[in-house]
Amino acid sequence: MKPFTFSKSDKISKALSGKNDTVHFLAGGTNMVDLMKKNLASPDALIDVTSVLSDKIERQDNGIRIGAVVRNSTLGKHELILSKFPLIAKSVLAGASPQIRNMASTAGNLLQRTRCPYFYDTSTPCNKRKPGTGCSAWNGNQRMSAIVGYNEQCVAVHPSDLCVALVALDATVNVMDKKLKPVRIPFDMFHRLPGNTPELDNNLPANAIITSIDIPDNSFHRHYAYVKLRDRDSYAFALVSVAAALQIEDGRIKAARLASGGVAHKPWRWHQAEQFLVGKEATTANFSAAADLVSKEVAPLAGNAFKKVMLRGAVETALQNCLTA
Numbered sequence: 001m002k003p004f005t006f007s008k009s010d011k012i013s014k015a016l017s018g019k020n021d022t023v024h025f026l027a028g029g030t031n032m033v034d035l036m037k038k039n040l041a042s043p044d045a046l047i048d049v050t051s052v053l054s055d056k057i058e059r060q061d062n063g064i065r066i067g068a069v070v071r072n073s074t075l076g077k078h079e080l081i082l083s084k085f086p087l088i089a090k091s092v093l094a095g096a097s098p099q100i101r102n103m104a105s106t107a108g109n110l111l112q113r114t115r116c117p118y119f120y121d122t123s124t125p126c127n128k129r130k131p132g133t134g135c136s137a138w139n140g141n142q143r144m145s146a147i148v149g150y151n152e153q154c155v156a157v158h159p160s161d162l163c164v165a166l167v168a169l170d171a172t173v174n175v176m177d178k179k180l181k182p183v184r185i186p187f188d189m190f191h192r193l194p195g196n197t198p199e200l201d202n203n204l205p206a207n208a209i210i211t212s213i214d215i216p217d218n219s220f221h222r223h224y225a226y227v228k229l230r231d232r233d234s235y236a237f238a239l240v241s242v243a244a245a246l247q248i249e250d251g252r253i254k255a256a257r258l259a260s261g262g263v264a265h266k267p268w269r270w271h272q273a274e275q276f277l278v279g280k281e282a283t284t285a286n287f288s289a290a291a292d293l294v295s296k297e298v299a300p301l302a303g304n305a306f307k308k309v310m311l312r313g314a315v316e317t318a319l320q321n322c323l324t325a
């Protein structure tokens with residue numbers, strides 16, 4: 001690991017003025033330190049931002065605000081989250097391990113890097129690690145790779161569980177840019193598809209800081225589910241995950257949210273299936289038809305055709321589980 005300096009900032013303006021391409025922020029360090037150990041990130045300096053950002057979950061007029069350094073473990077057990085936004089708790093508690101969740105922050109979870117094995121293997125070409133070198137996964141091991149929204153440049157997936165619930169619930173990311181100007185980014189626009197710049201994971205402005213996440217009020221606290229399918233029951237990233245939330249009145253679906261992780265370079269919303277469900281009865285037949293619509297949207301690679309079958313099943317199960325949440 002390259003030598004680096006470490007400082008702890010006490011003011012957001014000071015943290016931002018010290019930030020540049022070779023100076024990185026540090027929250028829980030659960031991803032950053034791993035990247036540094038593997039020489040995938042080689043900052044000259046780290047600025048610990050845990051003292052300058054909020055670690056509170058607060059009620060707003062039309063929703064809640066989650067501070068950037070709220071720990072994943074706090075998010076998973078907070079009373080307001082459990083009563084009004086339980087899908088958030090379900091998703092965040094499906095990730096990592098209790099020890100990691102005790103350190104990991106909300107903002108850090110959004111910014112964690114892909115788990116594509118070639119990204120970590122510096123002896124192989126990887127457009128995300130070294131733009132222009134090629135994508136080893138394109139003709140390589142595709143078990144964990146994307147099945148929608150990918151291209152030849154990169155088939156990696158975003159590894160977060162929390163982000164799947166955040167995109168489903170129409171969250172907004174609050175950012176402060178280098179010039180201290182506040183910027184609001186709708187969650188669906190925060191992460192990127194690979195396009196011609198697979199090295200970029202998200203649309204966070206250069207050297208900006210995430211300050212908090214807003215989630216608008218909703219009526220999904222009674223019927224929700226997070227289904228995560230993975231190689232081990234704990235401490236493993238999703239092969240496929242599904243966040244589902246329904247608002248049901250008199251047996252009919254008034255509103256629906258459906259999103260997935262492990263399928264694309266960004267947390268993915270299934271808008272077509274959501275629209276199909278609205279106005280329908282909450283029946284197994286309609287859930288099955290919605291799962292078919294999701295299934296039609298994906299185009300697996302040669303090495304991960306199983307994910308299409310897995311996803312269809314996960315969508316149907318998640319919708320069904322909404323009835324017993």
Ligand SMILES: Cc1cc2nc3c(=O)[nH]c(=O)nc-3n(C[C@H](O)[C@H](O)[C@H](O)COP(=O)(O)OP(=O)(O)OC[C@H]3O[C@@H](n4cnc5c(N)ncnc54)[C@H](O)[C@@H]3O)c2cc1C
Pocket residue numbers: 024025026027028029030031032033034049053068072094095096097100103104105106107108109110111112159160161162208209210211235236237238
């Ligand atoms: C073994 C293991 C298993 C895991 N399993 C899962 C899993 O199943 N599901 C899942 O979702 N996650 C999983 N994770 C990922 C884990 O949740 C993330 O590492 C964690 O959320 C990152 O948060 P952090 O605070 O530690 O971020 P850090 O490591 O401190 O930072 C991550 C990145 O965010 C930047 N950053 C941090 N805060 C800010 C800010 N406020 N503004 C701007 N930039 C910022 C840092 O500069 C860095 O680039 C796992 C991690 C490990 C190590």
Ligand code: SF4
Pocket residue numbers: 114116117118119125126127128129134135136137138153154155156198
């Ligand atoms: S899928 Fe993306 S991260 Fe993986 S090798 Fe290809 S370019 Fe690199």
